[in-house]
Amino acid sequence: MSSDSGLLLEVKDLKKSFPGVLALKGVSLTLGKGEVISLIGENGAGKSTLMKILAGVQPADSGDYYIDGQKVDFKNVREAMDLGIALIHQELNLAANLDLASNIFLGREPGSKGFINEQKLHTEATRHLKRVGLNLPSETIAGSLPIGKQQLVEIAKALSCNARVLIMDEPTSSLSQKETETLFEVVKGLRDEGISVIYISHRLGEVKELSDRVTVFRDGENAGELAKDEINHDNMVRLMVGRELSEFYDREIHKPGDCVLKASNVVSPTYPEVPVSIEVRAGEIVGIAGLVGAGRTELLQTFFGVTPSLGGELEVQGVRFSPRSPADAVHAGLALAPEDRKHHGLVLPMTVRENASLPSLERDQNMGILDHSKEKEIANVAVEQMKIKTPSIEQAARFLSGGNQQKIVLGKWLAMNPKLLMLDEPTRGIDIGAKREIYKLMEKLAGKGIAILFVSSEMEEVLGMADRVYVMHEGGISGELQKNQMSEESIMQLATGGSLEA
Amino acid sequence: MKKNVFGIFGLLVTVFVITAIADPNFLSAYNMQNTAKWSSLYGVMSIGVAFVIITGGIDLSIGSVVGLVAVVLSFFTKIQGLDPIVAIGLTLLMSVLIGLIHGLLITKAKLQPFVVTLCGLLIYRSLSRWLTDNQSLGPVPLEGDLGFENLEQILMLDFLFSGQIPIGDFFKLPTPALFLLVLAIAGSVFLRKTIWGRYLYALGNNEDGARYSGIDTDRMKIVAYVLCSFFAGIAGILFAFELGSVQPAQTGEFYELFAIAAAVLGGCSLRGGEGSILGVIIAAAVIRIIFNSINMVGISTHLEFGILGVVILLGVIGDEMLKKKMAERQVAASEKLAAELSEKSKNNENLD
Structure with a gap:
């Protein structure tokens, strides 16, 4: 089947599940040529999952993709890039010790027989740097640049792969106001060149300024679309929250x-x-x-x-x-539910019971001997109070969804009053x-x-x-x-x- | 956890039966006593390293600690004429101090366990040789040996550490087996029933996660290294009495590798967070029986390490497969629950 709608990219009925959670329950997305759309939604709405799938980082369980109306398929980052889809990561992935040219062409160095054509490397790199408004020598060491400029280098890198769709996941989350403005200028310039952008952000002000259209996700499903003239704060929040x-x-x-x-x-x-x-x-x-x-x-x-x-x-x-x-x-x-739940918040291979009781063991001990009944009680209270969805308190925490894991973290601290x-x-x-x-x-x-x-x-x-x-x-x-x-x-x-x- | 022990127990039975069929002499009272004795000696040592491996660490110095303890004990009793009970106390204290130093270097100076204990291996071995001028000596008088003070006490201790207690008409139980029994029970209770055992598993699985839960992870790691050296110390005393003559350059050499092999074969993961005492001591017995069997069946002894290597590899591969199966079962349970819940919420929405 081919849809002839003039769309650059179309995604239909995409599904993805992780252990214990359906992250995407059949979402759709369209993107026109030279269009900037924003994808918004609360944490956990499925935005990042969709982006990772589109960039080939993770495979979807099911769903169809069309580029220029043709059904396509890709299995990894390489194949997604060949189709012109590039993800600008939230965490920057530049090699800090290499210069800009080497970073831009990392793994695709021009040259032959294992030798790098340095001259071509640097002239090409300079050309792409100019496209994102960076008038820097391509010999600059990447790590010496401030974070906003590193991000522009990442974009230049994507452009050098002939990217037609740029996915930007929270690009401004660590940028200053001035850097943000520069980034927006670059994005608008690329749009005018016919490059399409999928922009993900929690900052609704930015979304309003930048977007031609807004797609809203809620809980792994499409929650609505806003055309350019409908984009305002209230409409966005209403669709995101659903109430x-x-x-x-x-x-x-x-x-x-x-x-x-x-x-x-x-x-x-x-x-x-x-x-x-x-x-x-x-x-x-x-x-x-x-x-x-x-x-x-x-x-x-x-x-x-x-x-x-x-x-x-x-x-x-x-x-x-x-x-x-x-x-x-x-x-x-004091109690802390840390940002990095998987590494700091929980001991993932251990059970719900063992995690929930971990801080309380010292208090509930009897000459060092574990109080098993108390331990079970703490776990059961946590499961009940926090509505933790788990087959049993003997389930290993790593098999539960992010939300349930966070509830275990909270449950274990509540037991400590x-x-x-x-x-x-x-x-x-x-x-x-x-x-x-x-x-x-x-x-x-x-x-x-x-x-x-x-x-x-x-x-x-x-x-x-x-x-x-x-x-x-x-x-x-x-x-x-x-x-x-x-x-x-x-x-x-x-x-x-x-x-x-x- | 229990299921993991089934695997290694199955291996024990298999090796036992095969050897018994290949050579019925394997079942003779004498050979059984020998097997029990050596399994116990290696078992005691292996329990110690299990604590460290459960925290995700490693101790390469065990063999040298066994050697040094045996040498120092003999030195105290034979050369210095120290009261043997005091001598035993001092050598055990020494082993605890060694573990404490390892633990402090690893937690406070943030050195890698591999490096710290590798240096320990070199240092304690050369100390043994230097202290004795590389001459062999023993804690008990051998034939023609004169000049032992406290002879009566020593003979009593000799019985305690390497004696035999008759059970029935044929079998005599070697006393190291009693040590193993007591220490294994104590170790199991520590790991399974106390908060500190739980802390060791927690920090072995995720040190940061344990620390963020308010556990003093550094202190628990130090405890693990102290226990490891302490068990090596007890093993050193048992070995010294058993051997009668201690070779400063050789006694305990490579024993750390046997202990680590037993821990891994017995279900400990070198990544930390897994393992049980029962599994480890069964694995120590398996290793002893394999050596015994190679001798009895008449396979070239040049092959014995090779065979041991293959058995451990197969055992670990089997263990990984078993774990994968169990993980799949848990994932399936989670997915089933998620499906049910989403079904339920759909129904609720329809009702709304």
Whole structure:
């Protein structure tokens, strides 16, 4: 079958499942020549999965692809690139020690018999660098460039492979305002050259500025389309969330109690020049916003004793606290649901029971002997309270979906009755049902007087859940916003190094 | 976990039956006593390395620790005339200190276990030779040996560590088997019933995950290395009494490889996080019986390491296949549940 609709790329009824979760339940996507579309959706809606499939990183379970109306098939990155589809990764993949030309042509060096034609390499590389607005010598070492320019090099690399479809996954998540503007100029220029772009972002302001059309995913399905003149904040959020926003982020403001965590001039090892001071009170939900790389994760890790503070003072409920290890932090009543669940949050090969009880074992021991019945009780309570979907508490955690894994992490900390619960990107890679339960739980815990501090890159999540937000920029707090001051614009302003008055 | 032990137990029975059929002398009381004795000596040593391997580490110094402990014990009792019980206490303390140093170097100085214990292997072996001027000596008086103080005590200890207790009319139980029994039970209880055992498995599977759960992973790793050296120390004492004469250059040489082989064949993964004491001691017995069988059946002894290598490879391959099957079963269970749940939510939507 061939559809003759003038579309460059068409995807039909794509399905993909992972152990324990249907990530894509039959999604479709169309892309015209020289069109910039944005793909939006909450964390776990299936955007990244689709992009990885399109770029040949993962195979789909079923579904059809058409390019220029012809049915095509590809099995790996190479074959996808031959068809003109290139993915610009969220994490940059340049070899830091090689120069730009070598990076652009890595694995495809011009030349013969194993010898590289250096002259051709550099003239070709320079040509592609110019297309993305980089007037740099092609001998520049990639690692010496700031992250925004490295990203442009990645795009040049894709162009050198004759890419016709560029997939950009959260390209601005670590860029400054100026870098973002440059990137947009480049994208618009490429569009005018007839290159099509699929743009994925959590920043709805950017989406509005850049897109000719918006496709919305929700929970692994198409949730709707917005034509250019329909693209506005309310329409996008409505389609993403599937209900009124106030219903999704069901917040009640509690009267904050005593100060639980007080950090005065704390210094994390990643940003040794920038001391940070913040405060979280009982019953409060405090957000930390900022760009990727702004030092948010490092700050939580310093509070949790993973990377001990290099200076300043920490207090927990007014008592001086200087954690040298997570064990110290746990003893002081802190808990952290880390960003990297698979490596830091859980011991994946162990069962739901063993994971849920791990921090409590020490408390529930009797002269070192495990209390098996207590352990089972903790696991069962976690499964029930958190609605963990698992065949049994003896199931290994690695066979559960991301959402259920995150619930185990939360379950294990709830069994410890923490004073402060820290969450780092609590809903990344999680389906919408589990997400809602996690928000409800945060609300419930705040109601019980637990202090909650969470880091999130998802704007709607910060706006919806936080009572108060600290915005970080290059390791420091660039501003604090009360509920009535919080907006996407004010947060982005602070996150990219601006000030509110400007 | 239990299923893993079935595999190695099956191998034990297979090797046992084949050898018994090939040469009925294998079943003679004398040979059985010998097999039990050597299996126990290797078993004690292998239990120790299992703790370390479960944390994802390795200890290459076991053989040299066995040698050094045997040498120092003999040196104390024979040359220094020290009270043998004090001597045993001091040598065990030495083995604990060795483990402590390994653990501190690995956790605090962040050196790789392979490097630390490889250096240990070299250092302890040369210490043994230097201390004795490379002359063989033993903790017990051999024939014509004079000048032993505390002879009575030594003979008593000799019985304790390498004696035989008659059971029925034909069979005499070698005392090392009792040591193995007690230590194996203690080791199993530690791993399965205490929080520290759980911590060892957790950190072996994912050290960061365990640390982020508030476990002092460095301390637990140190404990594992101390236990490993301590068990090597006990094995060293047993070997010293058993051999009677300790060769500083040879006693315990390559034993670390037997212990590691037994741990791996017994279900420990060198990636960490897996293994059981029962599996390891059964594997130690399998290895002893294979050696025994090669001798009895009349296969060239030049082939014995080759045969051992092939058996371990086959055992590990079989183990991997078994694990894959079990993982598939768990995935299937998860998928079934996911399908049911999505079915259910569809029905609910229809009702709405």
